[in-house]
Structure formats: structure tokens, C-alpha cells
Amino acid sequence: MNDGLMVLFFLVLGLEVRRELSMGELTDRRRIAVPLIAAALGIALPAMIFLALNPTGEAARGWGAVIGTDTAFMLGAVALAGPRCPAQLRIFLLTLTVFDDIAAVSVIGIAYADNINFAALAVMGACLVALALLGRAGVWRTWPYGVTVFVLWLATLMSGLHPSVAGMIAGLMIPAHEPTRDDVDSATSLFRAFRQSPLPDSGQQAQRGLQRVVSINERWQVALHPWTSYFIVPVFALANAGVALGGGVLTDALTSRLTWGVVIGLVVGKAAGIGLGVLLATRLRLGDLPEGVGFGQVLGGAAMSGIGFTMSLLIIGLAFDDPVLQTEATVGVLLAAVLAAALGFAIFQIAARVFGQTEASLPYLLSEPVDVSRDHYRGNPDAELTLVEYADFECPFCGDATGMLEDLTERMGVNGRYIFRHLPLTDVHPHAFDAAIAAEAAARQGNFWGMHNLLFAHQDRLERDDLLGYAAELGLDLDRFATDLDDEALADRVRADMQSAHDSGARGTPTFFVGDRRHTGPYDAGRLEAELVRVFGRPERRPGAISTDDMRHRHGPGGSDPGPGAPAAD
Incomplete structure (x- = not known):
């Protein structure tokens, strides 16, 4: 028990530490x-x-x-x-x-x-080097890490050190990383191929594609946590x-x-x-x-x-x-x-x-209520079902969510509205703030959503010349657009959204609010729609309510949002 199974307990602790160092709270060394x-x-x-x-x-x-x-x-x-x-x-x-x-x-x-066996210590060192090389090479399969950790445990047991050391050090060496957009897109393609051709080979390829997206560190944590929490520690x-x-x-x-x-x-x-x-x-x-x-x-x-x-x-x-x-x-x-x-x-x-210290969490209520005279929206401006997103034009996962949100807005129809607010993560996305200003500049000419779609479609090209090119593609007044890009009032508009995000507890993108409450967990269309129904109830079509087509006719594709300085919506 103490020399074997408890090593898995310490392995999970090490995995958690490594994840915090790579992706969690400890990535910001100031904390x-x-x-x-x-x-x-x-x-x-x-x-x-x-x-x-x-x-x-x-x-x-x-x-x-x-x-x-x-x-x-x-x-x-x-x-x-x-x-x-x-x-x-x-x-x-x-x-x-x-x-x-x-x-x-x-x-x-x-x-x-106990008495130290230096030959076993040498084997331990070799195992640690092997784990480091596996991580650096980006190996995503489980078995090479598993074999190496098993040899490391045996060597530690024979070295005279307590085997718990092997668990903790191994956990610290197992890499953790955020999913990359390329891996997510690749997994999506493989899953679509399986959907079109549900054969065993296609299924195995889709499964491997999904495994590659999630780091070995997180996969092991998911697999081992129940065993360590509900079996190993009680025993x-x-x-x-x-x-x-x-x-x-x-x-x-x-x-x-x-x-x-x-x-x-x-x-x-x-x-x-x-x-x-x-x-x-x-x-x-x-x-x-x-x-x-x-x-x-x-x-x-x-x-x-x-x-x-x-x-x-x-x-x-x-x-x-x-x-x-x-x-x-x-x-x-x-x-x-x-x-x-x-x-x-x-x-x-x-x-x-x-x-009065009754809670110890980030704020979870929307600090700035929705105001359709200011906010960018799609759908029915008077609808009760409200979904608010804080997003970053350079964030790949915000870009991936765009199509899903259009689908969700379509499904909500006249019963719902989608609100877009800015949260450029300037420390990791150097072009996001300028892109947000470009969207606001386009909004002054009544084309926020057109610019919104172009920015997300070209997230890797957000330099100033690119922004001017998108304005030309939308048929905007280029002189006015270029002047607005340097308008401090629009920068203040973006900063105001960033401040409201901070005051509402949003720390990353995309962050969603269902009504006035921050949503946690998965944010696919099905989960968000279920959460909207849970909070607001399933809406009923009211007699005389305008249709989605009517709204599109009145407000343009996807709803209206003129933004500051433009004529108000009908």
C-alpha cells in the first residue's frame, strides 16, 4: 500500500502541480x-x-x-x-x-x-531524462510515459529513497498544455469523417485525434483521480x-x-x-x-x-x-x-x-446591465432570453464559437438576443485591442457585424493595413475609418467593456453570461441553450410577435448594432 498504490496518489499531486505551473494559477509568477x-x-x-x-x-x-x-x-x-x-x-x-x-x-x-543505492539513482536519472525528452518531442500516447514511470518507480524503490518521490517527480515531468487550434480542427475533421463513414478505422482515428487535443497530464488526472480519491486514500x-x-x-x-x-x-x-x-x-x-x-x-x-x-x-x-x-x-x-x-x-x-466575508470567489453577476442603445446585439433587442459574450478577436476559441453562436441565435429566434462585448487579452494577443477598435470604427458606419465576421475569419492578419483592407472590402469610408482607428473615444469604449468584464469576474475568453449570471463549464450550443431554458424557461411565441425574417429586414443580417455615432436602430 505505502510503497505501491500511494505512489499513484503522489503522481496525481505532481500532475496537478505541473498543470498549475503550465496552465493554471502559477503561470503568473507574481501570484x-x-x-x-x-x-x-x-x-x-x-x-x-x-x-x-x-x-x-x-x-x-x-x-x-x-x-x-x-x-x-x-x-x-x-x-x-x-x-x-x-x-x-x-x-x-x-x-x-x-x-x-x-x-x-x-x-x-x-x-x-534508507541506505542509498547509487546504481538505482542513475537509473532514476535516466528515466527523468526520458520523461523530459518525451515531453519535448510532443509524444501524446500514454504507454511511453507509463513504461518510463513504472521503471522510475522500481528504480526509486531499489535506491533507498521512498517511492513517493518517484510519483511526485514523475507528475512534475508529465507535460500539460492548452489545446492548440490545429489539433482541435484536426480532431473535428476526423470526427466528421467518422460521422460520414462510421467504420472501425475511422472511429479509431477520431479517438486518437481527440486524445491528441488533451494533454497527457490532464488525461491521466481524469483517469487516476477517482482511483486515488475513492479507493487508494480510504484504503x-x-x-x-x-x-x-x-x-x-x-x-x-x-x-x-x-x-x-x-x-x-x-x-x-x-x-x-x-x-x-x-x-x-x-x-x-x-x-x-x-x-x-x-x-x-x-x-x-x-x-x-x-x-x-x-x-x-x-x-x-x-x-x-x-x-x-x-x-x-x-x-x-x-x-x-x-x-x-x-x-x-x-x-x-x-x-x-x-x-461579512461570506463568499470567496470572483464576481459572477454581470456588472453592467445590457443596454441595446450601446451594446452590439443580434436577435430581438427586447427579448428576455439574453446571452452575453466577452470575446477577443485574436482568440482562436472565440473564432471557433462564432458559427455556433450564429446557430444558437437562429434557434432562439425572436425570443432571444445575443450581446457581444470586448475583452482583448493584450498580454497574449497583441493585435486584439486594435481589432476591437476596428470593429467599433466599423460600427460608426453601421457595419459592426460585417467587420466582426471578417476579423474572426482572418485572425492571423490583424495589422493596421489588414484592418484598412477589411474596411475597403465592406465598402466603408476609408478616410473616416482610418481617422476613427486613432480616436481615443473608441479606445475608451473598448476599455469600458474590459472593465465591465473584470468587474463581472471574466478573466479569459470566451466568457458567457446567461442573463446576468456568469456561465461556467462547456459552452457548446446545446449546453448554452439548455442553460438559457433553465434560467428563463422555454419561451412561447406571442401572438403578433415579429419574425426572425422581419427582424433581419429591419436590422440587417444578424440584427442591428449601429454603435456610437451612427443612427439608432429602427
Whole structure:
């Protein structure tokens, strides 16, 4: 159990860390400072407290039991007892436990290692090089990684290091990446071919095409998460947490300095260390807390980080051969888990009732209500069913969504309206802001949607000369269009959309709002239509309502949107 199946648990932790570094919160290195300092003090202070109570003897070997956090149990406790919508707090705590887990696994692998076999270490190094080369070569099949990780595990087991090191390091080496547009288009073509010719060969090709789109890191996480969460961790707990409390064992444990070193280290040390680390980092302006997260909520999560459980029990088994010491330390871990959860719950309640910190998430309501005299829309301007999109003309997935949205608008007919707002991601898409201004300049001449379609059709050609060419293709007044491209009023119009996106919790593109609430999850036409029906109910055609053809006649293809400075819509 401890040397085999638990390696998969640590592999999943490593995969999560690598994904955060490649695609998640840790891609922005500015967000690392606060959780890194908090994690460092959240490791050092508990160890110091433990060693202050157990400075010498065999009991001192248990100091590693108080440095780790059981991420799954801690996040589960936060979900049950923490604030409503704890998304931002969860991300912060997950980032913090990334460093926590790396430190704990390093301690397991080094401080509690047996005699080192250097030949096995050489094989480990070769396996790590092989994983790096596989990732650099863009290998997307599972089996080369699986074989390499299996050899790495065997080598680590023979080296004298704890095999958990193999799991964590392997996870860190498995690449994670965003789907590329070329891979998505290729998979789509293969699926269409299978739809036209549903034969086994076509099906296998379509399956391989879909697998290539999603990184090996994310595929392994999806496959392994259920096994680690619902089987491996519970079985590990059954195998390691059993304590016979009869014959005065509990009384002896509750009077043991080892037990209380574990309890105080985990409960007090974790909460105080992480809390002080956050205060220090924010006061020195090394970073900020995530938007929407208050210090009281961080302190509640810090207290719940004292749930060491899996990490602590594993280290106890490595640190002590004496069953009495193992029992005393295990009782401390179990008692600390209860007290840490209770303390965290109390802090969350105080933060909510006294400081009003009831939620810890990005805003999810549309900050700027829809205004058809200003917003660009398709469909019936007076319709209740409203879908708002924040998009970026250089974002490939926004471009891919364009046809789907036209289809969805057609299906909604006179009962719905689609609103387009700008969110150019200037840090990754250097031409997006200028393209947004070009769309607004075209809107001044009554042709926003024509320019919209051309910009998405030519996302790789958005230089100024290209924009002028699209204006000429649409028959716009080129002199006026060129002047408008430099009009600061249009730049302010785009910035206003960007600010409303930020205030509404939109951080990427495309981001959709169904009515006034941000949509999460898949955004294909079927999901969005189902969400619209869920929120607004299925609309009924009202007698005398205008038809879609009537609207097209009145407003032009896809609805009207004259934009600032143009005549108002009929």
C-alpha cells in the first residue's frame, strides 16, 4: 500500500502541480510570492513547535509528521465548512499546498531514506531524462510515459529513497498544455469523417485525434483521480490509521509529549505559520491575496491545513519502528484533524458574521446591465432570453464559437438576443485591442457585424493595413475609418467593456453570461441553450410577435448594432 498504490496518489499531486505551473494559477509568477512565503512559515513553525516539545530521543524523528497537509481532506473540509462559492480561496490554498507537498515529499525521500543505492539513482536519472525528452518531442500516447514511470518507480524503490518521490517527480515531468487550434480542427475533421463513414478505422482515428487535443497530464488526472480519491486514500487510511485504544493506550497517548507535539504543531503551528506568512508577504507588498478572498478566510483555511492525515501518517510509519511511538503520534494526527477542522469552522463563522466575508470567489453577476442603445446585439433587442459574450478577436476559441453562436441565435429566434462585448487579452494577443477598435470604427458606419465576421475569419492578419483592407472590402469610408482607428473615444469604449468584464469576474475568453449570471463549464450550443431554458424557461411565441425574417429586414443580417455615432436602430 505505502510503497505501491500511494505512489499513484503522489503522481496525481505532481500532475496537478505541473498543470498549475503550465496552465493554471502559477503561470503568473507574481501570484507565487504570498502562498510561497505562507507555505514556508507553515512548514517551519510547526516543525519548531514539535522539536521544542520533543528536542531529543527517538521521538524527535517525528518532526516531519507536522509539516504536511492532506490536500484532499483540507479542501473537502473547506467546501463543507468554509464560505459560499470558495473558488478563489480554494485556488489559493491549492497553490499553497503545492509547495507544502513538495517539501513533505522531499522530507520523505531524503530525511527518511534508507541506505542509498547509487546504481538505482542513475537509473532514476535516466528515466527523468526520458520523461523530459518525451515531453519535448510532443509524444501524446500514454504507454511511453507509463513504461518510463513504472521503471522510475522500481528504480526509486531499489535506491533507498521512498517511492513517493518517484510519483511526485514523475507528475512534475508529465507535460500539460492548452489545446492548440490545429489539433482541435484536426480532431473535428476526423470526427466528421467518422460521422460520414462510421467504420472501425475511422472511429479509431477520431479517438486518437481527440486524445491528441488533451494533454497527457490532464488525461491521466481524469483517469487516476477517482482511483486515488475513492479507493487508494480510504484504503491507506484503513491500513495506517488503526489504533487499538484499549489497555490505557489512549490515556498514555494523551499524556505524551509526542502526541501533543503533533497536535500543537499541526493545529497551532499551521494556522499561525500560514497566517503570519500571509501578513508578512502582503505588508511587504510582495503580492496580494486573490480577488474576493479576505484574511479571515485565509486564516480559516490555514487552520484547516492542520489536517495532516495522509502525509502525516505516511511519515509516522517511516519515522518510528516502535509501535508505542507510532500509536502516540497517530493519535496526535487524528486528534489534530478534528481540532483543526473545528478551529477552521469557528474562524470561518467569525469572518462571515463579523467581517461579512461570506463568499470567496470572483464576481459572477454581470456588472453592467445590457443596454441595446450601446451594446452590439443580434436577435430581438427586447427579448428576455439574453446571452452575453466577452470575446477577443485574436482568440482562436472565440473564432471557433462564432458559427455556433450564429446557430444558437437562429434557434432562439425572436425570443432571444445575443450581446457581444470586448475583452482583448493584450498580454497574449497583441493585435486584439486594435481589432476591437476596428470593429467599433466599423460600427460608426453601421457595419459592426460585417467587420466582426471578417476579423474572426482572418485572425492571423490583424495589422493596421489588414484592418484598412477589411474596411475597403465592406465598402466603408476609408478616410473616416482610418481617422476613427486613432480616436481615443473608441479606445475608451473598448476599455469600458474590459472593465465591465473584470468587474463581472471574466478573466479569459470566451466568457458567457446567461442573463446576468456568469456561465461556467462547456459552452457548446446545446449546453448554452439548455442553460438559457433553465434560467428563463422555454419561451412561447406571442401572438403578433415579429419574425426572425422581419427582424433581419429591419436590422440587417444578424440584427442591428449601429454603435456610437451612427443612427439608432429602427
